Amino acid sequence: MAEVHLAPPATGVAAGPFTLTQGYAAAVPELSVARRAASFPEPRPVVLDESLAAELGIDPAALRTPEGARLLVGDVPAEVPTVAQAYAGHQFGGYSPLLGDGRALLLGEIVDTAGRRKDLHLKGSGRTPFARGGDGKAVLGPMLREHLMGVAMHALGIPTSRALVVCTTGERVPRDGVRQPGAVLARVAASHLRVGTFQLAAQLTAHPETPSDATLLERLTAYALQRHFPDAADPADTTPGLTLLRQVSRVQAELIAQWMQVGFIHGVMNTDNMTISGETIDYGPCAFLDGYDPATVFSSIDAGGRYAYGNQPAIAQWNLARLAETLLPLIADDREAAVEAATEIVVGFAGSYQEALVAGFSRKLGLPAPDEDLVTDGLALLQQHRVDLTGFFRALSAGTAAELFPDPAVLAPWATRREARLVGEPGEVAAAMDRINPAYIARNHVVEEALAAATAGDLAPYQRLVDALREPYAARPGLDDLSRPAPADAGPHVTFCGT
Numbered sequence: 001m002a003e004v005h006l007a008p009p010a011t012g013v014a015a016g017p018f019t020l021t022q023g024y025a026a027a028v029p030e031l032s033v034a035r036r037a038a039s040f041p042e043p044r045p046v047v048l049d050e051s052l053a054a055e056l057g058i059d060p061a062a063l064r065t066p067e068g069a070r071l072l073v074g075d076v077p078a079e080v081p082t083v084a085q086a087y088a089g090h091q092f093g094g095y096s097p098l099l100g101d102g103r104a105l106l107l108g109e110i111v112d113t114a115g116r117r118k119d120l121h122l123k124g125s126g127r128t129p130f131a132r133g134g135d136g137k138a139v140l141g142p143m144l145r146e147h148l149m150g151v152a153m154h155a156l157g158i159p160t161s162r163a164l165v166v167c168t169t170g171e172r173v174p175r176d177g178v179r180q181p182g183a184v185l186a187r188v189a190a191s192h193l194r195v196g197t198f199q200l201a202a203q204l205t206a207h208p209e210t211p212s213d214a215t216l217l218e219r220l221t222a223y224a225l226q227r228h229f230p231d232a233a234d235p236a237d238t239t240p241g242l243t244l245l246r247q248v249s250r251v252q253a254e255l256i257a258q259w260m261q262v263g264f265i266h267g268v269m270n271t272d273n274m275t276i277s278g279e280t281i282d283y284g285p286c287a288f289l290d291g292y293d294p295a296t297v298f299s300s301i302d303a304g305g306r307y308a309y310g311n312q313p314a315i316a317q318w319n320l321a322r323l324a325e326t327l328l329p330l331i332a333d334d335r336e337a338a339v340e341a342a343t344e345i346v347v348g349f350a351g352s353y354q355e356a357l358v359a360g361f362s363r364k365l366g367l368p369a370p371d372e373d374l375v376t377d378g379l380a381l382l383q384q385h386r387v388d389l390t391g392f393f394r395a396l397s398a399g400t401a402a403e404l405f406p407d408p409a410v411l412a413p414w415a416t417r418r419e420a421r422l423v424g425e426p427g428e429v430a431a432a433m434d435r436i437n438p439a440y441i442a443r444n445h446v447v448e449e450a451l452a453a454a455t456a457g458d459l460a461p462y463q464r465l466v467d468a469l470r471e472p473y474a475a476r477p478g479l480d481d482l483s484r485p486a487p488a489d490a491g492p493h494v495t496f497c498g499t
Helices: 023-027 050-055 066-071 140-155 195-206 211-228 240-262 309-330 335-364 372-385 389-398 408-421 426-434 444-455 460-470
Strands: 013-015 018-020 032-034 044-048 083-085 089-091 094-096 104-111 117-123 162-175 178-189
Touching: 013 104, 018 104, 023 104, 023 211, 044 066, 044 140, 044 460, 050 162, 089 195, 140 162, 140 178, 140 444, 140 460, 195 211, 195 309, 211 240, 211 309, 240 309, 240 335, 309 335, 335 372, 372 408, 389 426, 444 460
Parallel strands: none
Antiparallel strands: 013 018, 032 083, 044 162, 083 104, 089 094, 104 117, 117 178, 162 178
């Protein structure tokens, strides 16, 4: 396996409170281009995640200053290299051989207080060579949506990128015929390596334009293993592609199972939006279920339902197969043997996912051990009667779940089966359930109301919602409106790919 270093020989460059390196760009320079952020007239922090700043070893006060705000929209010293990352990807099943960060920049990598390497990455920082006709800017509403979703998912214990800060830029950016407040999001992620990154690397390796291209896929694989799966990285490994595929399959099975347990719909699971690290990334037309229905689609651009809630596990497996195709040269010299070994892992994803899903839903039901039949039958009841997914589990622990059904009697046979499997005092079981079943999720109608108010200049509803989502399991007085599904007479919810 190729030997790479996670950071360049230099110790990093100071940029205000940050010390940044570009280890990724140094390891695989073919997959990024040097680029500087656009200039913005008056950057100002609107929301700042102080707990995340503390994890990065940064004093939040330093980020609230005018100097900190300028850094967080990309106005960094000239000696700090910033890059736009290149990748390819399948978008709604169609392959694009070159995509990349069209309006984003990697400011660099920072090591947090726990010794973990993180990317500090901007969205809305201006056009790059990958912009494909866009203006490279972003507006406040979609950037706040990504911040909010990152807060919600992190608090739910689901691996995710997180927004450190959202800054307004002092500009008004035209969107949908209206000039809206411009904004830049600074987010933190384990990395921004995607399935699409490997798809581009495989292209360049198969058709090298330079001598270094011939080793690109091997170097990228070694980098990914060392950065995300160091316990599995071994310089003597003769099948690093198989090792990486196995690790990505594992973390993605766990991730998608967690999505499904909370009713999260990503909305645009293209291969360029699926990470190698197993983190959720790129919150565009995402949303959460109210009434349980696997066919649910919210995204305006998903007319065929490719990325519907119930399709997400199969799409993750499909994306994993695309990753496997890129890694075949690093699995075995004999292509047939490589395909056979890769196929075993890709096929095995379904079993790993199902195991994680049943175990997770069984815990949510308060069961002492996984019970696939009880989980399957319970979800079937929710689907048949369009019962609110999140509300059901909290009502179950409270003993009021039957009230969510048009005819309370329909739940009784299933409830009797479940009660026969419970172990422990009822109060202890209920308390354990409430520790893992959220009272608050990012309810779609509430999110839209909060974002509309924030765009109009009133951040109070947004901050109230974010505060609730930071502690999703603790029901508090005065927040009942945040725990209820959309009113029955509400129209269909539609999301847009604004981030």
